[in-house]
Amino acid sequence: MSHVRVALVDDEPLIRSGLAAVIGAEPDLVVVGEAGDGADVPDLVARTSPDVVLMDVRMPRVDGIAATRALVRAGSSARVLVLTTFSNDDHVVQALAAGADGFLLKRSTPEEVVHGIRTVARGESLLFPEAVRELARRHLLTTGAGVATELARLTSRERDVLRLMATGRSNPEIAAELVVGLETVRTHVASVLAKTGTRDRTQAVVLAYRSGFVTG
Amino acid sequence: MSHVRVALVDDEPLIRSGLAAVIGAEPDLVVVGEAGDGADVPDLVARTSPDVVLMDVRMPRVDGIAATRALVRAGSSARVLVLTTFSNDDHVVQALAAGADGFLLKRSTPEEVVHGIRTVARGESLLFPEAVRELARRHLLTTGAGVATELARLTSRERDVLRLMATGRSNPEIAAELVVGLETVRTHVASVLAKTGTRDRTQAVVLAYRSGFVTG
DNA sequence: CGCCGGCTCCCCCGCGCGGGGGAGCTGTGC
DNA sequence: GCACAGCTCCCCCGCGCGGGGGAGCCGGCG
Numbered sequence: 001m002s003h004v005r006v007a008l009v010d011d012e013p014l015i016r017s018g019l020a021a022v023i024g025a026e027p028d029l030v031v032v033g034e035a036g037d038g039a040d041v042p043d044l045v046a047r048t049s050p051d052v053v054l055m056d057v058r059m060p061r062v063d064g065i066a067a068t069r070a071l072v073r074a075g076s077s078a079r080v081l082v083l084t085t086f087s088n089d090d091h092v093v094q095a096l097a098a099g100a101d102g103f104l105l106k107r108s109t110p111e112e113v114v115h116g117i118r119t120v121a122r123g124e125s126l127l128f129p130e131a132v133r134e135l136a137r138r139h140l141l142t143t144g145a146g147v148a149t150e151l152a153r154l155t156s157r158e159r160d161v162l163r164l165m166a167t168g169r170s171n172p173e174i175a176a177e178l179v180v181g182l183e184t185v186r187t188h189v190a191s192v193l194a195k196t197g198t199r200d201r202t203q204a205v206v207l208a209y210r211s212g213f214v215t216g
Numbered sequence: 217m218s219h220v221r222v223a224l225v226d227d228e229p230l231i232r233s234g235l236a237a238v239i240g241a242e243p244d245l246v247v248v249g250e251a252g253d254g255a256d257v258p259d260l261v262a263r264t265s266p267d268v269v270l271m272d273v274r275m276p277r278v279d280g281i282a283a284t285r286a287l288v289r290a291g292s293s294a295r296v297l298v299l300t301t302f303s304n305d306d307h308v309v310q311a312l313a314a315g316a317d318g319f320l321l322k323r324s325t326p327e328e329v330v331h332g333i334r335t336v337a338r339g340e341s342l343l344f345p346e347a348v349r350e351l352a353r354r355h356l357l358t359t360g361a362g363v364a365t366e367l368a369r370l371t372s373r374e375r376d377v378l379r380l381m382a383t384g385r386s387n388p389e390i391a392a393e394l395v396v397g398l399e400t401v402r403t404h405v406a407s408v409l410a411k412t413g414t415r416d417r418t419q420a421v422v423l424a425y426r427s428g429f430v431t432g
Numbered sequence: 433c434g435c436c437g438g439c440t441c442c443c444c445c446g447c448g449c450g451g452g453g454g455a456g457c458t459g460t461g462c
Numbered sequence: 463g464c465a466c467a468g469c470t471c472c473c474c475c476g477c478g479c480g481g482g483g484g485a486g487c488c489g490g491c492g
Contacts, residue, residue: 012322013234013325013326014231014234014235014238014322014326014329015230015231015234016234017233017234017235017237017238017326018230018231018232018233018234018235018237019230019233019234020237021233021234021236021237022230022233106228106230106231109229110229110230110233113230155437155438155439156438157438157439157440158438165418166422167422168414168415168416168418168419168422168423170415170416170478170479171478171479172478180439180440180441181440181441181442182441183440183441183442183443184439184440184441186441186479186480187439187440187441188439189479189480190480190481190482193480198384199384199386199480200384200386200448200479200480201418201479201480202381202384202417202418202421203384205418205421205422206382206383206384206421206425207384209422209425371467371468371469372468373468373469373470374468386448386449387448387449388448396469396470396471397470397471397472398471399470399471399472399473400469400470400471402449402450402471403469403470403471404469404470405449405450406450406451406452409450409451415450416449416450416478417449417450
């Protein structure tokens with residue numbers, strides 16, 4: 001193969017610009033497409049057939065985990081390299097389960113970024129040293145590793161609801177956002193509370209932040 | 217003057233690369249220096265005498281607010297443009313008090329960034345539309361009270377209550393914890409909501425996490 | 433085919449929460 | 463002396479939230 005084709009998915013234009021600048025400077029790498037949300041990933045990949053997708057975790061509508069899952073489910077051959085600001089285990093576990101091939105922290109240097117891209121393009125998986133180290137540290141601190149598994153048990157709709165809860169939305173607001181009935185939202189909220197072992201929405205939101213399910 | 221001299225201060229290399237790429241593409245702008253922490257700002261400014269400093273808020277050792285304050289106190293003529301991920305008025309108020317000349321959200325487009333740089337370079341101040349809008353939205357919820365207040369104006373007791381709210385405690389639990397009556401806690405909670413412009417405890421807790429008042 | 437999990441919507445019920453008042457007590461500052 | 467801010471506690475009131483059930487629809491799986 002001549003060039004490694006790279007697609008960028010991040011909601012922050014500045015990050016995309018930075019990645020494009022870094023990647024464009026490498027003779028063996030080429031940026032073939034960009035998207036600002038996970039919802040646009042299937043179309044982007046279909047259009048540009050990238051070898052590697054650099055995927056942000058936190059995005060407004062569809063996050064990188066879900067987008068990765070969608071890619072894998074669609075049988076795409078594109079390798080997914082997940083970009084994350086913080087290396088917390090919830091993201092790592094979820095993304096690995098979703099089928100990601102590696103991790104990069106956003107505070108990585110340009111050298112680390114291009115190295116990571118070449119690594120996953122070769123078919124190897126990449127868990128960036130720093131991410132692994134922080135992952136281990138966190139696991140020692142968290143009590144019994146319950147949280148990640150609890151949150152992992154949530155259905156995709158329940159995750160949607162929890163994400164919106166974590167922005168301070170009320171049940172009626174969430175219902176409007178997701179275009180479903182209020183009763184449906186109440187059901188999902190009840191499921192989230194039951195599965196996470198929390199008593200009310202505030203505790204669920206606290207768990208979401210502390211576990212890194214959402215980033216503050 | 218020929219070129220607007222710009223210095224970049226951000227702990228994330230990718231953001232710096234992105235900004236450098238965006239700014240370098242403009243004929244009237246030139247990047248004269250970079251730093252990865254607020255602690256290096258005084259030296260950077262002394263060496264490169266920039267017209268505009270693009271300053272991240274959250275940095276590992278010395279944050280952008282403190283670095284801005286240091287610059288102003290040192291009598292620097294450099295204009296400071298603060299970069300923030302979330303437009304919460306706590307950062308806005310603090311940075312304005314410290315002497316910043318404007319704000320940019322990290323999710324800004326390259327066009328918005330270069331426009332912001334030129335604006336503050338002309339000596340005008342810049343409160344980016346989106347930041348202002350979110351700020352205004354928050355303040356519409358508060359009754360009366362003129363200027364931006366937020367977390368900085370909370371009394372020490374109100375901070376205690378907010379900290380406990382941010383652990384998922386209910387009002388009765390907070391009352392037991394602080395050894396005061398339930399009604400007292402309700403009063404403090406009401407004050408916190410009023411001063412932060414939030415509607416319910418969940419929104420207040422979200423604000424506490426996103427602003428870094430508590431750490432997740 | 434039937435079973436089951438996920439998503440959707442519906443009912444009733446109790447209670448904690450938040451909004452709106454008021455009030456007494458301290459310590460500080462003019 | 464007085465004013466004021468902060469902490470404490472009290473009242474009433476409306477409503478959103480959470481708990482407890484049930485039900486229909488769909489797709490996947492054995």
